[in-house]
Amino acid sequence: MYEYIKGIITENTPTHVTLETGGIGYIVNISLNTFESLQNCTGEVKLLLHEVIREDTWTLYGFFTAKERELFRLLIGVSGVGPGTACLILSSISPADLQNTITSGDHTRLKSVKGIGAKTAQRIIVDLKDKVKPSDGISDSQPLPSVAANEVYEEALAALTALGFARPQSQKVLRRIFDADPAVKVETAIKQALSMM
Numbered sequence: 001m002y003e004y005i006k007g008i009i010t011e012n013t014p015t016h017v018t019l020e021t022g023g024i025g026y027i028v029n030i031s032l033n034t035f036e037s038l039q040n041c042t043g044e045v046k047l048l049l050h051e052v053i054r055e056d057t058w059t060l061y062g063f064f065t066a067k068e069r070e071l072f073r074l075l076i077g078v079s080g081v082g083p084g085t086a087c088l089i090l091s092s093i094s095p096a097d098l099q100n101t102i103t104s105g106d107h108t109r110l111k112s113v114k115g116i117g118a119k120t121a122q123r124i125i126v127d128l129k130d131k132v133k134p135s136d137g138i139s140d141s142q143p144l145p146s147v148a149a150n151e152v153y154e155e156a157l158a159a160l161t162a163l164g165f166a167r168p169q170s171q172k173v174l175r176r177i178f179d180a181d182p183a184v185k186v187e188t189a190i191k192q193a194l195s196m197m
Contacts, residue, residue, distance in 0.1 A: 002049045005062070009045060012038060014091075014159035014190055017062065019047065028062035029083075031072075032091035032159070036187045037064035052083050061087065068095045071132070078127045080120050088163060089113050092194045103134045112195055114165070153178055156189040165197060173197065 005028065007021030014035045018025045028047060030038075038045060047062035048069045061083060063069035068090060075086035092113045093101060101109045102125055110121035153174055160170040173193045177184060184192075 002051055002060070004046055004048050005060075006044055006046045008043070009038065009041070013162070014155060014186065015162045017047075019045070019062075026060060028060045029087060030062050031068065031087050032187050032190055033068060033094055034062060034064040050083075059083065065095070071095050071098055074128050074131055075124065078120075078124050080123060085115050088115065088194075091163070092191065099132050100134055102128050102132045105129065114163070114194065114197055152184065152186045152189060155186045156193065159186075159190050160193055163194075165193075169197065 005019055005021060005026060007019040007026070009017050010020050010025060011018035012035070014030075014032055016027055016029045017035075017038065018027055020026075028049070030047075034047070047064065048066060050061045050063070050069060050072060052059045052061065061072065063072065072083075072086050072090060075081050075089060076083055081089075089098065089110070093109065097109075100106075105125050107118065107121035107125055110116050110124055111118055116124075156174055157167070157170055160174070161167050170193065173196050174189060176196070177189050177192050
């Protein structure tokens, strides 16, 4: 089991990064929260890892904070929640909000995440309520630097399609978001879109 990886980011998207270390580029799946945290990082970065090995695939998941990785591991321990769904949950809800959602028993908030039905939301809360403490409200993420609106739109669209949403539906939702706020940041646009799908 790999604990962490240190290297230079050669590609950074809202769903994955390519991290080069020792002359090898590793594709590491990330959540939107980790993507936000990496925006202001320069030079070598360190990501905590969780690896998933299956018959036909070997996948790395990377996390900027130990808290996010801990929540990811708790989520995939719940029956019916795989790594992709756990990553989608952590992209839709910040780690601090997720802790509060679970401890308060807010299954409606969990159901707003694509692929999470009522039964799965209730199972997550029942299984994890005693394992998760309420958040202290301190945010792990840092703000994104400003970028051109069309770049933000394209990046948000690419992230939504990578997460499995249909391109036309994603475009329609993103147009509404950008009409309301042309200066919206990429992670905000994606989070709003996820809640509107």
